[in-house]
Amino acid sequence: MSRHLSERQMSEWAWGERSPEMERHVGECEACRAELHRTGEALAAFRQCAREWSAEQLGAAAWKTERARAWVTFRRLRWACVAVLVFLFAGTAVVWRGHRAEAPDAAAADAMLLKQVDADVFEAVPDSMEPLVKLVSWNGGQASGSSQN
Amino acid sequence: MDGMAALRLTAGAIGTVAPACAEDFALVALACRPRVFRYALASLRDRDAAETIAQDCLTRAYNGWAGFRRDCSVETWLMRIAVNLVRDRLRDRKLRFWKRVQATAMPVEAMGASMGDGARSAEAQLLLKERVEAVWEAAGRLPERQRTVFLLRFVEDMELLEIAAATGMKEGTVKTHLFRAVRAVRERLGVGV
Numbered sequence: 406m407s408r409h410l411s412e413r414q415m416s417e418w419a420w421g422e423r424s425p426e427m428e429r430h431v432g433e434c435e436a437c438r439a440e441l442h443r444t445g446e447a448l449a450a451f452r453q454c455a456r457e458w459s460a461e462q463l464g465a466a467a468w469k470t471e472r473a474r475a476w477v478t479f480r481r482l483r484w485a486c487v488a489v490l491v492f493l494f495a496g497t498a499v500v501w502r503g504h505r506a507e508a509p510d511a512a513a514a515d516a517m518l519l520k521q522v523d524a525d526v527f528e529a530v531p532d533s534m535e536p537l538v539k540l541v542s543w544n545g546g547q548a549s550g551s552s553q554n
Numbered sequence: 555m556d557g558m559a560a561l562r563l564t565a566g567a568i569g570t571v572a573p574a575c576a577e578d579f580a581l582v583a584l585a586c587r588p589r590v591f592r593y594a595l596a597s598l599r600d601r602d603a604a605e606t607i608a609q610d611c612l613t614r615a616y617n618g619w620a621g622f623r624r625d626c627s628v629e630t631w632l633m634r635i636a637v638n639l640v641r642d643r644l645r646d647r648k649l650r651f652w653k654r655v656q657a658t659a660m661p662v663e664a665m666g667a668s669m670g671d672g673a674r675s676a677e678a679q680l681l682l683k684e685r686v687e688a689v690w691e692a693a694g695r696l697p698e699r700q701r702t703v704f705l706l707r708f709v710e711d712m713e714l715l716e717i718a719a720a721t722g723m724k725e726g727t728v729k730t731h732l733f734r735a736v737r738a739v740r741e742r743l744g745v746g747v
Contacts, residue, residue, distance in 0.1 A: 412740075415736075416736040416737060419736050420708075443685075443745050447686065447688070447743055451709075455592065455705075460588075462595055465601065
């Protein structure tokens, strides 16, 4: 092959169809080799660019999807949180109200019990002192009489 | 599906393994979705549209699994669905207005670090970037079929027979469209012609 590669052959070379004659000619012809190199380099860079761009955009799309998913989850959780808060608030209110209703009775019972305890403490004699009470009378005669017996 | 089949699916080398259940299909989807998305993105230059197409493609594949004739690989079959979806999308009159808007989006902005590999000078990097821009521009101006085969070959690295299966064209027709597309791109690059 003495003449340069035709446009058709240049294209075929670019997409990978290479006959032995073409390869032989490219090995010998500097001009064709340079032209094929320029085309091949541009197409390889184009492929690389398309792939990098796609990977970048795919990552951005995935991030966007994740963000949308997180937002949906947040919205669901937000309503769940609101529901829980409402439930807790209502429960607390009910308990608090019940506690306040029971409070006067309990206070009265406590006061009565305290009063009784005070009276018992004031009047009572410990068990360990009980025999002495029998021996000692505050009005002398009876106590001494009983001690004599 | 055994472990090897799963491995083949996740590695992207999908054969005619038939997903037997939803989990298997999820593996297929996981392996093929980036490719479908990439093709749709390169064709439409619109992330949202590409995402919709990738989703629609997998939904259609899932629903139409029973109708898959196993005459090609699962991946090629998915690409066929994607090609049809992109074509329908492009033919939608409503989208024509947006095509002009999309033309302003330059994917070249995404390429940065990979260009500066240290082997090229700043000037050479700039020159290459301009060439890549020129390829994008030329690809955007190609007629629909030429652009489809061009992207499937030079972005997706598909073989001509796979492209023929994905587009429903004969191999000779694929070659003709590819030749015209490459010629237009080379013309735009100022190489040859």
